[in-house]
Amino acid sequence: MTSATELDLPIPGISCASCAGRVTRALTALPGVSDLNVNPVTKRAHLRLDGATLPQVQEALAQAGYPADLTTTRLSIEGMSCASCSGRISRALSARPDVAEAQVNLATHQAQVMHAPGLSPDTLARLVTEMGYPAQVAAPGRPAAPPPDEAPVLRRDFLIALALTLPIFVVEMGGHVVPGFHHWLHSVVPTRALWIVQMVLALAVLAGPGRRFFAAGLPALRRGAPEMNSLVALGSGTAFLFSAVVTLAPGVVPVASRQVWFEAAAVIVTLILMGRWLEARAKGQAGAAIRALIALAPDTATALRDGRPVKLPVADLRAGDLLLLAPGERVALDGVVTEGSGPVDESMLTGEPVPASKAPGDKVTGGTVNGNSALTYRVTATGTDTVLSRIVALVEQAQAARLPVQALVDRVTLVFVPAVMALAALTFVLWLIWGPGLAHAVVAAVSVLIIACPCAMGLAVPVSIMVGSGRGAQLGVLFRRGDALQKLAEARVVAFDKTGTLTLGRPRVTGTWTDGIEPRQALRLTAAAEARSEHPLAAAILAEAEGMDLPAAETVTATAGRGLTAVVDGHALLIGNGAALKAAGVTPAPELMAQAEAAAAQGATPVHLAVDGHHVATFALADPERPEATSTIADLHQLGLETAMLSGDLPATAKAVGARIGIDRIHAGLTPEDKLTAIRGMGKGSVFVGDGINDAPALAAADTGVAIGTGTDIAIESADAVLMSGDPGGVVRAIRLSRAVMRNIRQNLFWAFAYNAALIPVAMGVLVPFGGPQLSPMLGAAAMALSSVFVVGNALRLRGAA
Known part of the structure; x- marks a missing residue:
């Protein structure tokens, strides 16, 4: 690879020549960039890197507001x-x-x-x-193939190694259990013959089940990039070779050092294989959540073909197909109900225990379970376009993520293995000079090599992320970016959008007052006129009048700020706010206006009806809070977090809603830019929860953006985490899970680092001059294997978190 690199980057944010100019200025200011050409038509930048790197380029573009599409x-x-x-x-x-x-x-x-x-x-x-x-x-657009299950192979190799190692272990260690065993054995079989048998069995262990360590470790050593396998190969190989020399050429070794350590070489390999087998089993359990998600999608479904039901593979179905859904059957693909109604259990995707009622026109999601009614639905998405496939992809993406805390591990492991090898060499030299002999020096060096394998360090962070992300999916919390797991644990303030997040996002009529007209008649006339309107409040009035026989409305005219006029049943109608009544010269009815003011103080929007120039009715329309909103805020307060509301609604409405549910800080009447400013003012540890297009900038600007899964795609794309249901309480589950994951990671890292910091000096023999013990290679192998199993087992506790 040459020192200079040519890049051609798509920059979708470029929309005009001035945008291209800003991109040009941002990149020109970056040292090491040359031959720059930014084209506003193709929305691409061509440049040459000679000293600069792509991360620097991307950072410069992001700061300018035009990130490249990588x-x-x-x-x-x-x-x-x-x-x-x-x-x-x-x-x-x-x-x-x-x-x-x-x-x-x-x-x-x-x-x-x-x-x-x-x-x-x-x-x-x-x-x-x-x-x-x-x-x-890995094939794009598909879930990555999980790593092959190594547990069966490792179990087989461990059992083979155990069978070969057991005789060696009994010969060497039997005397510690049964006094006199050694004396009897050596009186029956010559010592040299015993050593030769041990050598053959140990060689079978190293060349058979233990071959993997040498096949991977020695080439890495030759490349100057030693790793864990290199340490095992060096440790067990050194113990075996020294013992083989003593057995086959004893004259080469001083008499005082003529000891064999075949049992150490064999036991090291056997114990590490056992550790890897247990670790592989545990890692398989760590990935159980994502496998369970993939398994939710059935392989076949019943489709209607020429009016007849036909069982077909799901892979053969296409958008537009009509599928029959029997009671208790799992939904095969995303779709829209066309016939039937009944409950559908969506808990495996949203975490919500209460089944959702479905009727014609409602969406159903692949992987959910039908209740006790037969439904027919039309397929709207297949393959990787389904909600379930996107969830699996998001979980995989989060599981593959690198948390900021991982940087500490990376810095340590960069020098760890070479440092351990240097310490082993130093140990050998020191014990050779001041120790009792060559054999002791070899054993001490082998102990250092074996006990310091950095498996636990490497698994401490990713296994916790893997289990935590899977648990999040089960709870209806998806982490689109892995670092959200760490950032949420550091949250200080949680800010919410109001409409659609803390409220249902669907205004409804909460009060009706009339003067000289029946309430039902007032609603009938108003709904008839609003049937021709696209105003959001019109839908609430029409919903209230559902089932009424509405007359036709004529000459319907809507004027911004002046309400709506129409002719219904020969009556001239005016529908609007107090300003609209005043502008039309209608005298407000005092009693109705008093009710309107009281409703407005509670956060409702008053809508007045005038018939033939007389103010006859007032309706209060409000967007009710979600049932879970109050408990969500209370739970966040229990977690020690401050809460805020960022709303574009009227201050009176926002303050009324905020007061009812217990929000600490309320900011109302905000534009999307105002929300952005407010989020930035909250500083580090800010979380924003929203669902609409206008929330996207704030979601992106917050330390952690959390999107309501029932919201817009733009909001979801801008967020770091997604709550699959509309329940804002999901943010509480997300924060609790995040804290549990980070606590688990800290425990794992402490164990991994403390284990090595404590036991490497012991293996070197620093306690021996003070009458303390020195770890044998066998105990070192056992401790190393169990440290990895401990880390993975600790991470598995997250399966019950939050």
């Missing part, structure tokens, strides 16, 4: 066994100037790379493969 490639990688492996791959990918970000996940065996569109995904896969980790490009 390509994301997912790789499936084999052979990763520890944090050193994943860290090395991440650094190699990130070192390319045309790569913006590379996230490598040890738990899922996958990498997610964001790069310039001109960089071929095959080039990335080839780069990783050449490092010794076979990689393939």
Whole structure:
């Protein structure tokens, strides 16, 4: 690869020449960028990097307000066994100037790379493969294939190694259990013969089940990039080779050091295989949530073909097909009900325990379960376009994410394995000089190599993310960006949009007062006129009048700020606010105006009706709060968080709603730009929850944007996390889960780091001069294996979080 790199970046935000000028100025100011050409017609920027990198370019474009549209490639990688492996791959990918970000996940065996569109995904896969980790490009638009289940193979290899190791272990350690065993055994079988049998059995362990450590570790050592397998290969190989020399050429070794450690070499491999088998089983449980999501979609469905029901594979169905849904059957694909009505259990997707009632025109989602009614629905989405497929993709994306806390692990593992090898060499030299002999020095060095394998470090963060993201999906909380898991745990203030988030977003008539006319007649006349109106409040009046026989309205005219006029049943009608009555010269009825003022003080919108010039009725229309809104705010307060409302509604309405549900700070009458300013003023730890198009800027600006899943696609795309149901209480579950995940990660990191910090010095023998113990290689292998199992097991506790 040459020092200079050509980039051709799509920048969709460019809409005119002035936009192109701003992009040009932003990139020109960046050192290391040359040959720049920004085309406003094609919305692309061509440039040459000579010292600059794509992350720098993307940051400059983002600050200018015109981020580039980069390509994301997912790789499936084999052979990763520890944090050193994943860290090395991440650094190699990130070192390319045309790569913006590379996230490598040890738990899922996958990498997610964001790069310039001109960089071929095959080039990335080839780069990783050449490092010794076979990689393939995952098919776009499909869930990534999970890493192969290693548990059965590891179990088989562990049992083989155990059977071969047991005789060696009994020969060497039997005397510690049964006094006199060693004396009897050596009187029956010559010592040299016993050593030869042990050597053959140990060689079978290392060359058979333990071959994987040497096949991966020694090439990595030759490349100057040692990792966990290298430590195991060096440790067990050194113990075996030293013992083999003592057995086959004893004259080479001083008499005082003629000891064999075949049991150490064999037991190391056996115990580490056991640890990997248990770890593989646990990691399989960690991915259970996403497998359960994938399993929600049935393989077949009953379609109507020429009026007859036909059982067909779901893969053969297309948008527009009519499907029959039997009671208790699982919905195959997203669609719209055309016949029948009844409840559908959507809890596996939304976390809501109460089934949702469905009727013709309502949407149904693939993976949900029909209740006790037969339904017919028309397919609207198939394949990767379904809600379930998008959920799976979002969960996978979050599971592959790299949290900011991972940077600490990356910095440590960058130097960890080389440092351990240096410490092992130092231990060998020191014990050779001041210790009792060569054998003791070898054992001490092997103990250091074995006990320091960084498996637990590499798994501490990704396994917690993996389990936490899956648990979130079960609770109806989807993390679109993995770092939202960490940011939500650091939240200080949670701000909500009002309409559609804390309220139902559907105004309804909450009060009717009349003067000289029957309430039903007033509603009938008003609804007849509003039937021709597109105003949001018209729908509330029509809903209230549902089932009434409405007369036809004539000469309907709507004027902004002056209400609506119409002729109904020969009467001239005026419908509007108090200003509209005044502008039309209608004298307001005092009693009705008093009711209107009282309703407005409670956050309702008064609508007046005048018939033939007389003010005869007043309606109060309000957008009721969601039933869960008050408990959501109370729960957030219990978590120690401040709450705020950012609303574009009238101040009186917003303050009334906020007061009823207990909001701390209320900001009303805001434009989208005002919401953006308010969010930025909240500083670090801000969370914004919204659902509308006008919420997108605030969702993007907040430290963590949380979109209501029933909201607009634009809002969801701008958010870091999505609540699949309309329940704002999902943000409480999200924050509790986030805190649990971060607490779990801190526990795992403490264990991983503290384990190594405490036991490496013990393995080196620093306690021996003070009468303390020194860990044997066998105990070191057991401790190392159990540390990884502990970390994964601890992460599995998150399956019951929140």
